[in-house]
Amino acid sequence: MTLPINVDPASKKVSVDDSYFEDLNEKQAKELRTQIDQLNSLNRYMVGLNSDVPPTPEHITQQVTTQVNKLKETGTLAVKQDKLKEAIKHFSLAIDMALKRPPWEATQYTIEELCKCLGPRADAYMSQNLWPDAYCDAALLVLLKPMDAKNHYRKGRCLESVRKYNEAKAAYTAGLSISPEDSDLKASLKEVNELLKKN
Numbered sequence: 001m002t003l004p005i006n007v008d009p010a011s012k013k014v015s016v017d018d019s020y021f022e023d024l025n026e027k028q029a030k031e032l033r034t035q036i037d038q039l040n041s042l043n044r045y046m047v048g049l050n051s052d053v054p055p056t057p058e059h060i061t062q063q064v065t066t067q068v069n070k071l072k073e074t075g076t077l078a079v080k081q082d083k084l085k086e087a088i089k090h091f092s093l094a095i096d097m098a099l100k101r102p103p104w105e106a107t108q109y110t111i112e113e114l115c116k117c118l119g120p121r122a123d124a125y126m127s128q129n130l131w132p133d134a135y136c137d138a139a140l141l142v143l144l145k146p147m148d149a150k151n152h153y154r155k156g157r158c159l160e161s162v163r164k165y166n167e168a169k170a171a172y173t174a175g176l177s178i179s180p181e182d183s184d185l186k187a188s189l190k191e192v193n194e195l196l197k198k199n
Contacts, residue, residue, distance in 0.1 A: 012047050014039050045102045054104040064101055065113075068094045072117050075124075084124045091121035115145050122154050131161045142171075149179035156188055165196045 004017040014036060021029045046054065075090035098113040118137045125134035135158035141151035152175030159168035172189040175182060 012043055014043065042103060045104075054102065057104055057106040060105055060109055061101060064097060068097050068113055068117070071097060072120070075117075075120060079120065079124060084128050087124045088121055088128070091117050091124065095121070111144050115141060115148075118144075119150070119154070126154070126157060129161075131158050134158050135162075142174075147178055149175040149182050149185060151175075152178070153182070153185050153188065156185075156192070160188070160192055160195075165192050165199065168192050169196065 004020055006015045006017065007013070008015070016032065016036060021032070024032065049055075071090050071094035075087045075094065078084070078087035078090060094117040095114060098110055098117065101110050118141050122134045122137035122141065125131075125137065134154065138151060138154035138158050141148070142155050145151055152171045156168045156171030156175065159165075159171060169189065169192045172185050172192060175185045176189065179185065
C-alpha cells in the first residue's frame with residue numbers, strides 16, 4: 001500500500017490524506033503523525049537554509065547563541081535582584097531557544113548550552129521551594145553532566161526536601177566521589193545521616 005503524501009507548494013508542508021488514517025489502529029496513526037511532524041520540522045529548517053545541503057555539525061547558528069546568552073544573562077541579573085519568578089521565566093526561554101537549534105548542529109553544543117541554563121533555573125526553583133520543578137532540572141543535569149558534583153548536590157537537596165533521605169544520601173555520596181572536599185556536600189551528607197538516624 002502506498003502512502004498518499006501531499007506537499008503544499010507554497011509552505012512545503014507534508015501531509016497525508018485523512019482517509020489513510022481510517023485503516024490504521026490508534027498506535028499506527030500516532031506513529032505516522034509523529035513521523036510527519038518530524039519531517040515537517042526538518043523541512044522547515046531546510047527551507048530556511050537557502051541551500052540544498054545543510055552545513056557541517058561544527059557550524060553553529062550564532063543568532064541562537066546570542067539569544068540564549070542574552071536570556072541567560074537577563075535571568076542571572078534577575079536572580080541578583082531577587083526577582084526569582086522573572087529569572088525562572090528567562091532561564092526557561094533560554095532553554096526553549098537552545099532546543100530550537102537545527103538538528104544537524106553538534107548535540108554536545110546544545111547540551112552545554114542547556115546545562116548553563118538548567119543549573120541556575122534549578123537553583124531559582126529551590127529558592128522558591130518549588131522542589132518538583134527543581135528536581136526535574138537537577139535530575140536532567142545529573143544525566144547530562146554526571147561529573148559535575150554540584151548537579152548531584154542539587155538533586156540531593158530536592159530529594160531531602162521531600163524526605164527521601166536514602167536517595168538524597170546516594171546523591172550526596174555520588175557528588176562527594178567527584179569532589180571529596182566540597183563543603184556543601186559534606187554538610188548535607190552529615191545532615192541527612194542524622195535525619196536517617198532519627199527516622
